[in-house]
Amino acid sequence: MKKILRMTIVFMVVFGICITGTISTNAKVESVPNAGVFINGKVVSGITPIIENGVYYLPFIELAKILNYNSIQFEEKTKTYEITDGSTVIRITMGGSRAKKGNEYINIEPPRWINETAYVSLHTSGAIFNSYITFKKENGSIQIQTPATKYIVHTGDTLYNIARIHHISVGELKKANSLASNIIQDGQVLNIPNPDGSKGEMEPVKEREPVKNNSSDSIAQQVKKILDDAKNYIGAKYKYGATLADAPKVFDCSSYTQYVFGNFGIQLPRVSRDQASKGVAVSASNLKAGDLMFFTMNDAYTDGRVAHVGIYMGDGNMIHASTSKGVMITANVLQNPYWSKNYLFSKRVIQ
Known part of the structure; x- marks a missing residue:
């Protein structure tokens, strides 16, 4: 019993030290x-x-x-x-x-x-x-x-991991910093090259998670209802990290798609990166109304992330919640100088 008590006390002391270190009391x-x-x-x-x-x-x-x-x-x-x-x-x-x-x-x-x-x-x-x-x-x-x-190296970092989280290659990272080897040190400041859209986060295009669809409508009926409803919110304001409680007066890009699709039985995740993991990939030449279009935003993030999502309307147009103008329609989106440069891929979630 005394041995167990001693072990318990030792555990409590060690555990207490760990917790103290964690919260820095x-x-x-x-x-x-x-x-x-x-x-x-x-x-x-x-x-x-x-x-x-x-x-x-x-x-x-x-x-x-x-x-x-x-x-x-x-x-x-x-x-x-x-x-x-x-x-x-x-x-x-x-x-x-x-x-x-x-x-x-x-x-x-x-x-x-x-x-x-x-x-x-x-x-x-x-x-x-x-x-x-x-x-x-x-x-x-x-x-x-x-x-x-720039990125500050921290203990445990490797060139591979730093390149991975910025969606660039190790070669690009080494070239930007004139590195002859893979050795880096804690506290070292590295230059981060800005990836172009074609080198952004492409992993979700391979992911094909199913989407819950609680509607009994046909695909055509569901797409029409979603697009008709999406247009009802044109002019709604934009707010980063907007919640569904802010809707329908305020959105960010992914709360907008989540809200509109959710109104008609399709349950999308909250953020654009997670929405990009859903459905099946479709090429730009095979887009259909109701498809989700995904973009990076190199002027806002240099980690190449999936940063923006919009709804393809057909005829080259996209409806989305933009950071500058709120909910709007961008005509000929893949010919638009900004969006064409940042385009990553599209996914079909209504099937």
């Missing part, structure tokens, strides 16, 4: 004056960092909202946040050394849980938000470059 934490947040050189907000053992940390939720990740869910039991801007889902757990972005994992410095608040280091912030984030001592500001053209 015993770490030396210094307050930092409120810092201006600059995005691409323009001040947009303010934030209050902390310093733990010489490392700058930012309050996670404040930063997420500044960067337009407005849909935020929290699992109290596991201290896990799930956030999205509508393009991809990010999951991050306090104390965890990896975050999940879409279906990919990223090495990070463990987030801290201090005074019931989540904090992430500058490195972690940049890695999960596809940004390059630094602290400028001259004026005490947080400088954010987005989309990122």
Whole structure:
């Protein structure tokens, strides 16, 4: 019995040390004056960092909202946040050394849980938000470059993993940084080349997950109802990470498709990357009304992600929730200079 008790105490001590390390209750934490947040050189907000053992940390939720990740869910039991801007889902757990972005994992410095608040280091912030984030001592500001053209290497990273999460090749990454070998070091800053649309996230085109369809209508009837309904919301405003509670006055691209398709029995996932995993791939020359069209957005993200989704209407036109104009119709979408450059693939979910 005494042996069991001793083992239990040892386990509790070790486990307690692990938890303490996770939430940093015993770490030396210094307050930092409120810092201006600059995005691409323009001040947009303010934030209050902390310093733990010489490392700058930012309050996670404040930063997420500044960067337009407005849909935020929290699992109290596991201290896990799930956030999205509508393009991809990010999951991050306090104390965890990896975050999940879409279906990919990223090495990070463990987030801290201090005074019931989540904090992430500058490195972690940049890695999960596809940004390059630094602290400028001259004026005490947080400088954010987005989309990122630089990446800070973290322990556990390899050139392969960094290239994979940015949807570029190792060769392209080595060339952009004049690397003669595959050796990289913690803290090293790498240049990230911007992939063109043809080199964006193409994995979902291979995925063929079925879509729940609760309608008894024929395919033709269902497509007509969806397109007729989609046009009812032309002019609705755009908001990154909009929820279904914001509909039908406010959407992001994927909440719009989820809402419209859901009105007629087709259950799509919440974000564009997950919607891209559904249905079967169709070529641009074989598009039919009701197909979903997927795009990267290289001016917003340099990780090549599936970033945008719209509904093909036929005759070359697409209806979608655009970041600049809200719900609208883009005529001749694959001849449009912007969308044709960022086009990835299309999927058919109404079958």
